[in-house]
Amino acid sequence: DQQVKQNSPSLSVQEGRISILNCDYTNSMFDYFLWYKKYPAEGPTFLISISSIKDKNEDGRFTVFLNKSAKHLSLHIVPSQPGDSAVYFCAASGANSGYALNFGKGTSLLVTP
């Protein structure tokens, strides 16, 4: 069963605007959440993470928001750039799963000039 879900397979945004990628999870024992970015023919690259004790983490143009009560997190990219076009994976982990990463199926982001 998929414990981490990314319900939007794709998203198209204009350059300079905000990109919002969403992720939902079902396992309340997850306590660490990550976003990875993946280009074709490359492995996923770590982007940003957030611990369950926080509700927001910011790193440059990237901000992750966590809503524990809703079991929902989102990644905001502001401003979006064409180089951000990639597949974004949400992942979650917890002690009860040995900190193995549980991934969503990814959202393909296209930033158009």
Place this chain on the structure above:
Amino acid sequence: KAGVTQTPRYLIKTRGQQVTLSCSPISGHRSVSWYQQTPGQGLQFLFEYFSETQRNKGNFPGRFSGRQFSNSRSEMNVSTLELGDSALYLCASSRTTDTNGYTFGSGTRLTVV
């Protein structure tokens, strides 16, 4: 510094055969994890090795196995290959179990015909 190296990059095998994939982690990294990526299931955790011991295992059949050597290099083996084993196999390494520190390789694309 050198990244995570996976060999071979591409592989074609016939149903019923067996295959061995290799992963060389970043120098100093003692944890190696393996993931399978397929279009239908996304990225799924196979197993994790730390200091030559399997520390965690995902929900895959016994045909999937792995090992880690004293130099932290890891191999995974799939026996009696099935068409459904066609996937991108990704290896990730980290110093410990810090999921924030996982670095992925570019993967091995396995095609079973």
